[in-house]
Amino acid sequence: MKNSRHTIAVVGGGMTGSSWAALFAMRGDIVRIVEARPEVAATLKPRIMEMLKQSLGVSNVFGVDRNIEVYSGLEGTLDGVYAIQEAVSEQAELKQQIFAEIEKHAPPNALILSSSSAIPASVAGEQMEDPSRLIIGHPFHPPHILPLVEVVAGPQTDYELVEKTLAFYRAYGRVPVQLYREVPGFVANRLLGAVVLEAADLINRGIVNAGDLDTIITNSLGLRWAAIGPVLAGVLSGMPGGIEQLLKQIIQPLTDNMGKEPLPDEVIEKICRQAAIYYPKEEWNDLARRRDQQQGMILKIQKRTTLSTLE
Structure with a gap:
């Protein structure tokens, strides 16, 4: 065009x-x-x-x-x-x-x-x-x-x-x-659905209230995902083994409690192979630096917006 x-x-x-x-x-x-x-x-x-x-x-x-x-x-x-x-x-x-x-x-x-x-x-x-x-x-x-x-x-x-x-x-x-294949809800809304359904369950069980849940998201995952996606976030998780270690040590133990099937080894391997293609290990330091810069800029904008609203 x-x-x-x-x-x-x-x-x-x-x-x-x-x-x-x-x-x-x-x-x-x-x-x-x-x-x-x-x-x-x-x-x-x-x-x-x-x-x-x-x-x-x-x-x-x-x-x-x-x-x-x-x-x-x-x-x-x-x-x-x-x-x-x-x-x-x-x-x-x-x-x-x-x-x-x-x-x-x-x-x-x-x-x-x-x-x-x-x-x-x-x-x-x-x-x-x-x-x-x-x-x-x-x-x-x-x-x-x-x-x-x-x-x-x-x-x-x-x-x-x-x-x-x-x-x-x-x-x-x-x-x-x-997207390479049709699926109801496509990708963004399916990801949104997974987060919202878990949020609704946590609120319903009295683990957190609606206001605090939003505070948790906007000061952690929301801030992070504004700069990088969940795959790169896993790669840069701070664990020596990157996303593979995150999936095996943090995510896998949660699956049963969240009513989900554990990730098969071949799925973890597939995710790790693709992560290595898009985010090579030799670029991790530079990717982390750019992540931190972007998140810092977002926080500054949020602070300025909050202050201007209060004035």
């Missing part, structure tokens, strides 16, 4: 659709939002402008609203668009109907993308004549701020279309990550 101006359609004017529209419009592209609810459509432009001002600290958004057009239906609206980003409610039947309708009106080379949080493309595209055109572009909300986009294609989709989708999101400064 070159830097020339494009026309992008966003189907659905809720919070996710508005956030996508803000991202596309800020780049200078024409954004056509399809929203059938009149009461929602009437508030879209001012809501998107306020979203940009508040969340990004952008005071000069003059003229951005001229890039945004609002329509009530798909017919004629999708003419000439480069991409269609769906952002309707997370209901399989609704998405199936929407994508069948989008396919009828979309240009033959337009990207057809879904913001689905858990429904795979093979399910959402069941009513399409050519479901291979549909690709999941799942953002972490709000997409105009958080850079991750999980890109997941169905088994029939050509890799060239996946590459075009990855390039599309990169052009907006996003960080698209291709």
Whole structure:
């Protein structure tokens, strides 16, 4: 995707659709939002402008609203668009109907993308004549701020279309990550689910209250994971044996108490092999230094924000 101006359609004017529209419009592209609810459509432009001002600290958004057009239906609206980003409610039947309708009106080379949080493309595209055109572009909300986009294609989709989708999101400064197989919830929400389910159990058992649980996360794992992921965190765990020692000495003994099956030796070996490829041992010192620098910067920003709030 070159830097020339494009026309992008966003189907659905809720919070996710508005956030996508803000991202596309800020780049200078024409954004056509399809929203059938009149009461929602009437508030879209001012809501998107306020979203940009508040969340990004952008005071000069003059003229951005001229890039945004609002329509009530798909017919004629999708003419000439480069991409269609769906952002309707997370209901399989609704998405199936929407994508069948989008396919009828979309240009033959337009990207057809879904913001689905858990429904795979093979399910959402069941009513399409050519479901291979549909690709999941799942953002972490709000997409105009958080850079991750999980890109997941169905088994029939050509890799060239996946590459075009990855390039599309990169052009907006996003960080698209291709998943190699479909799985409900994709990766980010499955990781979120694992943490939330364990948090709910700990709260329910009276081990910690909701407020203190958040304090634990934001002052440890949340801070760490803002700089590095859990695999690199395991590599840099401070143990001489890195992630292998962490898995065997810390994680494995917890599995029974947490109602999980122990990790088989071959799974631990697989994780360690991949960790060694992405994080060679000779780079550990440099990786740890960069981790500490980033975490220190985050802590300083948090402290400044807290102080400014109290003033």
